[in-house]
Amino acid sequence: MRFLTSGRRHKAARPLLLLLSLFLVGAVYAAVSPATNSSAEGVADAQLVAAGKNLFAVNCASCHGLNAEGLVQQGAPNLTNVGAAAVDFQVRTRRMPMANPLTQAVPGSKTIFTDDEIKALAAYVASLGNGPAIPDQNQYDPSSVSAEGAARGGDLFRTNCSACHNFKGAGGALPNGLVAPSIEKTPPQQVWEALRTGPGQMPVFAAGAIPDQDVQKVIAYIKQVNAAPSAGLSLGGLGPVAEGFWAWVAGIGSLVLFAIWIATRGARA
Amino acid sequence: MSEQKNLPVPDPGLEEHEHRYTDVNEAAADRAYKQIVGMLAAVPVLVLAFLFVYFGVPKDAELVLFGANLQMQTTLLGLTGGLATLMIGVAAIAWARSLMSDEEIVGERHGAASPPEARERVLADLETGIEASGIRRRKLLGTGMAGALGLIAVPALVSLADLGPWPTPALRAETIERTIWAEGVRLVNDVSYLPLKASDLEVGQLVNAVPETLEKIEDGPAFQEAKAKAAIIVVRMDPNSIKIPDSRKDWQINGILSYSKICTHVGCPISLWEQLTHHLLCPCHQSTFDLANSGVVVFGPAARSLPQLPITTDSEGYLVARSDFTVPVGPSYFERDSSKDFKEGDR
Numbered sequence: 001m002r003f004l005t006s007g008r009r010h011k012a013a014r015p016l017l018l019l020l021s022l023f024l025v026g027a028v029y030a031a032v033s034p035a036t037n038s039s040a041e042g043v044a045d046a047q048l049v050a051a052g053k054n055l056f057a058v059n060c061a062s063c064h065g066l067n068a069e070g071l072v073q074q075g076a077p078n079l080t081n082v083g084a085a086a087v088d089f090q091v092r093t094r095r096m097p098m099a100n101p102l103t104q105a106v107p108g109s110k111t112i113f114t115d116d117e118i119k120a121l122a123a124y125v126a127s128l129g130n131g132p133a134i135p136d137q138n139q140y141d142p143s144s145v146s147a148e149g150a151a152r153g154g155d156l157f158r159t160n161c162s163a164c165h166n167f168k169g170a171g172g173a174l175p176n177g178l179v180a181p182s183i184e185k186t187p188p189q190q191v192w193e194a195l196r197t198g199p200g201q202m203p204v205f206a207a208g209a210i211p212d213q214d215v216q217k218v219i220a221y222i223k224q225v226n227a228a229p230s231a232g233l234s235l236g237g238l239g240p241v242a243e244g245f246w247a248w249v250a251g252i253g254s255l256v257l258f259a260i261w262i263a264t265r266g267a268r269a
Numbered sequence: 270m271s272e273q274k275n276l277p278v279p280d281p282g283l284e285e286h287e288h289r290y291t292d293v294n295e296a297a298a299d300r301a302y303k304q305i306v307g308m309l310a311a312v313p314v315l316v317l318a319f320l321f322v323y324f325g326v327p328k329d330a331e332l333v334l335f336g337a338n339l340q341m342q343t344t345l346l347g348l349t350g351g352l353a354t355l356m357i358g359v360a361a362i363a364w365a366r367s368l369m370s371d372e373e374i375v376g377e378r379h380g381a382a383s384p385p386e387a388r389e390r391v392l393a394d395l396e397t398g399i400e401a402s403g404i405r406r407r408k409l410l411g412t413g414m415a416g417a418l419g420l421i422a423v424p425a426l427v428s429l430a431d432l433g434p435w436p437t438p439a440l441r442a443e444t445i446e447r448t449i450w451a452e453g454v455r456l457v458n459d460v461s462y463l464p465l466k467a468s469d470l471e472v473g474q475l476v477n478a479v480p481e482t483l484e485k486i487e488d489g490p491a492f493q494e495a496k497a498k499a500a501i502i503v504v505r506m507d508p509n510s511i512k513i514p515d516s517r518k519d520w521q522i523n524g525i526l527s528y529s530k531i532c533t534h535v536g537c538p539i540s541l542w543e544q545l546t547h548h549l550l551c552p553c554h555q556s557t558f559d560l561a562n563s564g565v566v567v568f569g570p571a572a573r574s575l576p577q578l579p580i581t582t583d584s585e586g587y588l589v590a591r592s593d594f595t596v597p598v599g600p601s602y603f604e605r606d607s608s609k610d611f612k613e614g615d616r
């Protein structure tokens with residue numbers, strides 16, 4: 001045991017000892033504490049729901065109540081039956097938690113939660129009642145939609161969505177200072193979730209009227225119409241004349257500058 | 270210069286001519302000359318560039334400039350062709366301003382009126398002509414010609430009646446005051462013609478719907494006319510949060526209500542429905558209808574509530590119409606009877 005005692009006054013001995021003890025404590029804790037990756041799904045679900053409940057109590061309960069019953073008079077809805085899809089959509093897009101009551105989120109904001117936290121919150125709210133679950137990829141993935149399907153999706157989009165979101169999804173204004181956001185770059189999963197849960201002023205478009213295949217067609221249309229090159233400045237698909245108008249402004253503008261330059265040169269210039 | 274006295278302000282005469290820099294300085298004139306020739310010499314270069322772009326640049330090449338997504342070829346064609354034209358124009362103006370003579374020249378003008386002899390001669394000729402036509406002695410000639418010319422307009426005016434049928438009450442009842450909705454006609458989703466089951470609709474749902482009978486009409490003017498009048502929106506609201514008058518209790522199923530999609534102001538299709546306020550906003554002139562209160566106008570230029578379609582369910586649970594609309598849909602017209610429209614406070 002000489003090699004242990006001989007080095008005990010060495011400079012590095014104390015930091016090394018500290019590291020070693022930390023490692024030992026960690027290893028013992030990992031061995032003794034309950035496993036997080038339990039193979040039994042029910043146990044994992046229960047843990048997810050419990051974790052979600054804690055997150056909910058900290059981040060959501062001040063408006064929606066400790067049991068998600070809501071403060072309906074103040075504008076915070078009851079969340080019993082909104083489902084996991086609504087939570088995933090609202091939290092992932094930073095619509096929730098709200099900065100101020102009844103203030104619309106700034107488009108493009110980043111969520112304040114990790115994927116796991118969102119999953120836990122969604123699992124907790126989903127455990128309270130019935131509502132649309134987070135969709136599988138085969139429910140919204142538009143990759144199998146044909147060109148004809150995308151055209152049909154365009155019909156559906158212009159009939160159901162364009163009143164607020166513009167005919168290529170550029171978004172638009174709503175009463176009382178609200179905004180229908182641009183959905184040109186919205187991920188397909190969020191489009192599906194928004195249709196099924198009706199966030200904010202947006203109506204619900206449930207499967208009874210727009211089945212999943214039709215949602216895929218609509219998403220295919222949004223992708224297709226936004227992949228097409230615009231004629232110039234994109235003005236929400238107003239068309240090539242209006243979009244190319246910047247060239248007219250720039251062209252006539254430079255001619256005006258030329259004319260001014262010519263005319264300001266007097267006789268003695 | 271004898272007229273000088275009659276002028277309110279004396280004629281100051283021509284200003285003394287100021288010579289241009291290029292007139293008095295030979296070097297400056299040479300410089301201007303070189304500039305102009307340089308601009309003209311740029312034209313063949315630009316023309317060659319245009320030809321090169323026309324044949325050499327692929328049609329589908331793209332060019333991103335200041336965030337704008339442009340077609341490479343058309344942009345370069347415009348730039349080269351436009352600059353070449355611009356160079357010709359600027360060279361011509363620069364030539365005129367700096368090298369062509371700019372000495373002022375006086376061009377005297379004469380008065381605009383004809384001399385008195387010419388005027389008298391014309392009047393005399395006119396008098397001879399009128400006398401020779403005989404219209405002074407045989408007076409009916411003039412009156413008859415004027416009357417005939419006036420009456421010839423009548424056939425033209427009367428044929429305007431071909432613009433459309435005479436809008437008699439019977440004809441209006443068959444056309445503008447009627448849609449293809451009828452008792453038992455199913456409500457189907459627009460575009461996909463999917464029938465709507467009452468149990469599948471959720472609170473907060475909006476459906477743009479048409480009658481199922483529309484699908485059987487062949488595409489064409491008849492289809493467009495039928496769809497323009499029969500288009501509806503179906504919404505489901507929490508029955509406890511909305512006002513349903515007694516007379517319309519059986520026009521809805523568990524808060525599923527159906528309204529004409531055509532604005533009563535000038536007939537734009539409306540589907541901008543706000544789920545939380547239950548307001549339906551017309552995009553054309555911002556008329557706003559409260560669908561939670563029988564479609565009354567809460568804002569904007571529309572004068573009448575949105576017509577509601579009475580609906581119920583059939584034996585399989587699908588939504589069907591109970592009848593056609595009870596009032597004409599769409600914008601007002603002169604003969605329209607507006608006494609049956611729903612007004613705020615009606616029971």
